[in-house]
Amino acid sequence: MSDTQDVQTRLASLVASNDVLLFMKGTPLFPQCGFSSRAVAILDHLGVAYGSVDVLQDMEIRAGIKEFSDWPTIPQLYVKGEFLGGSDIMMEMYEAGELQQLVADLPKAE
Amino acid sequence: MAMTAEAIEALIRAALPQAEVEITDLAGDGDHYAAKVTCPSFAGMSRIARQRAVYDALGGRMGTELHALQLTTAVPG
Numbered sequence: 675m676s677d678t679q680d681v682q683t684r685l686a687s688l689v690a691s692n693d694v695l696l697f698m699k700g701t702p703l704f705p706q707c708g709f710s711s712r713a714v715a716i717l718d719h720l721g722v723a724y725g726s727v728d729v730l731q732d733m734e735i736r737a738g739i740k741e742f743s744d745w746p747t748i749p750q751l752y753v754k755g756e757f758l759g760g761s762d763i764m765m766e767m768y769e770a771g772e773l774q775q776l777v778a779d780l781p782k783a784e
Numbered sequence: 785m786a787m788t789a790e791a792i793e794a795l796i797r798a799a800l801p802q803a804e805v806e807i808t809d810l811a812g813d814g815d816h817y818a819a820k821v822t823c824p825s826f827a828g829m830s831r832i833a834r835q836r837a838v839y840d841a842l843g844g845r846m847g848t849e850l851h852a853l854q855l856t857t858a859v860p861g
Contacts, residue, residue, distance in 0.1 A: 708852070709852065709854075740847065744836075745832075745836075745839075746839055746844075746846040746847035747846060747847050757832070758832075759831060759832050759835065760835075762835070762854055762855045762856065763831045763832065763835065766831060766856075767831070
């Protein structure tokens with residue numbers, strides 16, 4: 675198996691094992707980009723439990739996630755295995771109340 | 785690397801000729817922009833599909849030459 679296939683398998687497994695997963699630059703406590711910071715703020719405001727992957731710590735993931743999602747930018751949000759988009763779409767969905775509905779049945783953050 | 789607001793607008797208009805494009809330079813550094821793209825062809829498209837259409841118009845520059853583009857899409861009306 676090539677490295678490219680390998681990272682795609684890792685990504686599929688990460689997405690499958692987290693109900694809410696944010697690929698971001700930095701960590702929720704120390705976001706390294708304004709867009710990632712905005713994505714974290716939205717998730718924290720929702721109060722839902724979520725996992726995060728710091729793409730700056732793993733160059734394979736950083737390149738691979740763009741191919742995996744067919745999306746050129748970070749952050750990227752997955753909910754229940756489905757790719758929702760980046761921080762602009764998160765904000766639009768939050769303002770429309772759609773994000774709240776999507777995560778209503780999921781565990782809350784501690 | 786950076787792009788001018790005019791270059792971004794021209795690329796979007798070339799791919800989406802009916803679009804109204806509003807570009808705001810957020811930081812004055814030629815690298816952080818907001819774009820609002822209003823286009824009749826977005827009707828019936830998901831948010832992801834609309835943004836992909838704009839990213840496609842930018843022809844791979846998004847995430848490379850163009851670091852930060854805050855993007856809003858809408859249908860006129």
